Amino acid sequence: MADTTLVKKFKVTNEYGIHARPAALLVKAAGQFECDVFMEKDGNKVSCKSIMGLMTIEGYPGSTMAVTTSGADAEDAMNAIEELFVNKFYED
Amino acid sequence: MAITVKTLWDEGAEKLSLSVIAGEQHLDRKLPETAMNRPGLALTGFFQYFANQRLQIFGLAEFTYLKSLKEGEKLKRLKELFEQQIPGIVITRNRKIPEEILKLAEQHKVPVFRTPMVTMNFVNECTVILEKLTAPQERIQGTCLELMGIGMLLRGDPGIGKSETALSLIERGYSLVSDDVTEVRRTSRGRLVCWANEVTRYHMEIRGLGIIHVPSLFGVAAIRRQTELDLVIDLKTPSGNEDRTGVDPDTVKIMGVEVPCLTLPVRSGRDMANIVEVAALNQKLKELGHDAAKELDDKIITRLTKGRVRNG
Numbered sequence A: 001m002a003d004t005t006l007v008k009k010f011k012v013t014n015e016y017g018i019h020a021r022p023a024a025l026l027v028k029a030a031g032q033f034e035c036d037v038f039m040e041k042d043g044n045k046v047s048c049k050s051i052m053g054l055m056t057i058e059g060y061p062g063s064t065m066a067v068t069t070s071g072a073d074a075e076d077a078m079n080a081i082e083e084l085f086v087n088k089f090y091e092d
Numbered sequence B: 001m002a003i004t005v006k007t008l009w010d011e012g013a014e015k016l017s018l019s020v021i022a023g024e025q026h027l028d029r030k031l032p033e034t035a036m037n038r039p040g041l042a043l044t045g046f047f048q049y050f051a052n053q054r055l056q057i058f059g060l061a062e063f064t065y066l067k068s069l070k071e072g073e074k075l076k077r078l079k080e081l082f083e084q085q086i087p088g089i090v091i092t093r094n095r096k097i098p099e100e101i102l103k104l105a106e107q108h109k110v111p112v113f114r115t116p117m118v119t120m121n122f123v124n125e126c127t128v129i130l131e132k133l134t135a136p137q138e139r140i141q142g143t144c145l146e147l148m149g150i151g152m153l154l155r156g157d158p159g160i161g162k163s164e165t166a167l168s169l170i171e172r173g174y175s176l177v178s179d180d181v182t183e184v185r186r187t188s189r190g191r192l193v194c195w196a197n198e199v200t201r202y203h204m205e206i207r208g209l210g211i212i213h214v215p216s217l218f219g220v221a222a223i224r225r226q227t228e229l230d231l232v233i234d235l236k237t238p239s240g241n242e243d244r245t246g247v248d249p250d251t252v253k254i255m256g257v258e259v260p261c262l263t264l265p266v267r268s269g270r271d272m273a274n275i276v277e278v279a280a281l282n283q284k285l286k287e288l289g290h291d292a293a294k295e296l297d298d299k300i301i302t303r304l305t306k307g308r309v310r311n312g
Helices: A020-031 A051-056 A074-086 B005-012 B060-068 B071-082 B099-108 B119-134 B162-171 B214-218 B272-287 B292-310
Strands: A004-011 A036-041 A044-047 A064-071 B019-022 B055-058 B089-091 B112-114 B137-141 B143-147 B150-156 B175-178 B181-186 B192-196 B203-206 B210-213 B226-236 B250-254 B257-265
Touching: A004 A074, A020 A051, A020 A074, A020 B292, A044 A051, A064 A074, B005 B119, B019 B099, B055 B060, B055 B119, B060 B071, B071 B099, B099 B112, B143 B162, B143 B192, B143 B226, B143 B272, B150 B162, B150 B272, B162 B175, B162 B203, B162 B214, B162 B272, B175 B181, B175 B192, B175 B226, B210 B214, B226 B250, B226 B272, B257 B272
Parallel strands: B055 B089, B089 B112, B150 B226, B226 B257
Antiparallel strands: A004 A064, A036 A044, A036 A064, B019 B112, B137 B181, B143 B150, B143 B175, B181 B192, B192 B226, B203 B210, B250 B257
């Protein structure tokens, strides 16, 4: 199976940004997949499978994050991450 | 749970220095209310409100008052008291028991006890014993340990490594309360107290080794008779669904009491004892008012929301 690499940008729209709870949801979502999942903002790139990484990336409310997935199940992983951003991490 | 006077006698005779003076054959009387009453007011003739379902305690006050009464009056009052179908009488301070009481006790089939204890001390001690006798009790599956004052219950499917984890913790100097089967009592303060079944107490079963006796191998410091439960740890095979931050701590209900609960995934090569030890330390920290997960989250939220203002 050919490895695919996808890049997509998402806006943080929940009230408090990417704090512990959203970070945990992202890690849980990314962790289900084999592929690499990274999140990038202002030149900082962290693994989306690392809680500590996501909590240091400073995902302010209103900021834009670039998510990269690469691997066999890159598309599914991207969809899972997108679902969280779209639903404001099920907060508010 | 209704108990009889005999239950109290069996459990408390020694601790309360009780002796039966009359009505020994009536020890099977029910003790509907597991509390005590000083019948002073009743002796004055006031029965409108009288706790007749409780054990009646005759102390210095009651005796001094009875002494002040004329003979005929004294008998009349005592008769009235016995007619209320009291479950039993305790005379404190080793007072000599008046003939009238002994006669009435035989007649009404009421057991009479005597103790050398001072009334206040007796009431205190007896309350503790009664509470213990009537507290709801259950037997649950799990290994109980005590780590630095934190009572912990390890649960999990058979073979997941509860006893092995417990053994490592004992080697690190912590104490075993019970292996695999734990007796739990709910106190009136809503706390859970764990201890081990009398028969198997301080024994463990380790796969491949068989049954071991912990204090013989590790010394008496390695055991503890009972502990209050502070934390439940569920050992599970990894599901990928584990809590990653600890911001939303879980609880589990045991006998109606909410107890903090952690689910730890067990993988081969993972030092469970180490993680359980840290869990106990973290629980201790939480009880002191420091919740690391929550504090970090609050710090991040503060930073993030400030960032929103700056970025417009």
